[in-house]
Amino acid sequence: MKEFLAENKKIFENYLSTRLKELDGMAEPIGSAVKYALDGGKRIRPILCILGAEFMGKGFEEIKNLALGVECIHNYSLCHDDLPCMDNDDLRHGKPSTHKKFGEGMGVLAGDGLLNLAFEFMFDGEHNQNYFKAVAYISKMSGVFGMVGGQCIDIAAGDFRQKTLQEVIELNMLKTACLFKAALVGSSISLGANDQEIESLEEFAEKIGLIFQIVDDILDVTSNEKELGKNINSDIKENKITYLSICGMEKAKQDILHLENEAIEAVAKYGDRANNLIKLAKFLTNRSK
Numbered sequence: 559m560k561e562f563l564a565e566n567k568k569i570f571e572n573y574l575s576t577r578l579k580e581l582d583g584m585a586e587p588i589g590s591a592v593k594y595a596l597d598g599g600k601r602i603r604p605i606l607c608i609l610g611a612e613f614m615g616k617g618f619e620e621i622k623n624l625a626l627g628v629e630c631i632h633n634y635s636l637c638h639d640d641l642p643c644m645d646n647d648d649l650r651h652g653k654p655s656t657h658k659k660f661g662e663g664m665g666v667l668a669g670d671g672l673l674n675l676a677f678e679f680m681f682d683g684e685h686n687q688n689y690f691k692a693v694a695y696i697s698k699m700s701g702v703f704g705m706v707g708g709q710c711i712d713i714a715a716g717d718f719r720q721k722t723l724q725e726v727i728e729l730n731m732l733k734t735a736c737l738f739k740a741a742l743v744g745s746s747i748s749l750g751a752n753d754q755e756i757e758s759l760e761e762f763a764e765k766i767g768l769i770f771q772i773v774d775d776i777l778d779v780t781s782n783e784k785e786l787g788k789n790i791n792s793d794i795k796e797n798k799i800t801y802l803s804i805c806g807m808e809k810a811k812q813d814i815l816h817l818e819n820e821a822i823e824a825v826a827k828y829g830d831r832a833n834n835l836i837k838l839a840k841f842l843t844n845r846s847k
Contacts, residue, residue: 559841562834563605566618570604573622574629577679591660591668592675595633598651602770603628603741609838610745610759613831621745624692627680628741630672631700635709635737637669644713645798685748692748699740708733712799721799727768730801734774735767758824762835765821769814769842775802776810777847818843 574596581589607625608618618625640647640655641662648658657665680693698704711729742763743756751759779802802810821839825832 559834559837562837563600563841566605566608567601569618570601570608570625570629573618574626577626587660587664588667588671591656591664592671594659595637595656595668595672596630598653599629599633601629603632603737605838606738606741606763607745609834610742610751611749612834613755613759613828614746614749614751615831616749621748623679623682624696624745624748625741627676627693628696628737628744630676630679631696631705631740632737634669634672634676635700635705637665637672639709641665644709688750689748692744695747696740696744699736699744704732704736704740705734708736721804723801723804726799726801726804729799730768730771731764734771735764738767738770739763755828758828761824762821762839765817765824766839766842769817769821769839772801772810772814772817773842773845775800776807778802814843 578593578596581592583589584592604625607621607628611617611621636650637656639645640650641657648655650656653659655665656668660668677693680696700706702710708729708731711725712733739760743751743759746755746759778800801813805813818839822836825835
């Protein structure tokens with residue numbers, strides 16, 4: 559899976575580099591801030607778009623603008639999440655957060671610009687009805703019924719000791735898993751996935767999204783800034799609600815394995831079509847950064 563991720567990350571980065579040249583005429587400093595915000599990261603969400611296409615027997619070419627759009631949405635959310643009024647992080651992708659580099663106002667505007675660019679990229683060209691359904695799905699998963707809704711809960715959460723485990727799961731489902739669904743399921747919808755396939759992929763994306771967030775919680779207290787490329791112990795410093803703070807390390811690790819089994823079970827019936835999805839679930843369970 560490491561080789562698969564590296565190869566497809568390179569494919570995406572090459573396409574991103576080509577499309578970013580279109581921003582050369584943008585006014586400064588917003589042009590530089592947008593490019594800066596898009597530079598770096600694991601590119602998990604574009605790769606999920608690629609996996610959705612692979613599941614449907616297609617390749618990167620068919621979903622390249624969806625992948626670009628989803629990654630713009632993800633990075634717009636990081637620009638805003640890092641702001642002092644949100645998660646208050648000054649390090650992202652191993653470098654100063656966008657607002658630390660360009661100022662808070664430009665950090666907000668870079669996020670705004672990326673959100674709009676996402677839809678400019680996704681609507682580039684001619685598309686069929688399935689594609690428009692996919693963009694609508696991505697919009698919902700990244701909006702107030704998805705990722706934005708999760709961030710709202712996160713900000714309003716207050717003292718984590720007053721929250722239940724179910725509330726933590728709901729937060730993580732919205733804030734993290736919904737954008738995983740946007741990428742994987744949105745990609746498959748654009749290529750004509752049927753209702754059963756969509757349901758299976760949604761369940762898979764939800765489980766690996768929860769895995770991803772719980773592992774993030776663990777790495778926040780066990781890793782280092784150089785390895786993660788962002789601040790460590792940030793959840794503790796901000797008194798943030800996390801799965802780990804409620805369940806503890808041992809149960810969190812047990813639950814990750816349980817979620818991995820559920821993710822695999824959701825797509826195993828599709829045989830070879832799901833091979834790389836299953837490998838990804840196992841990889842995310844054991845990631846160290």
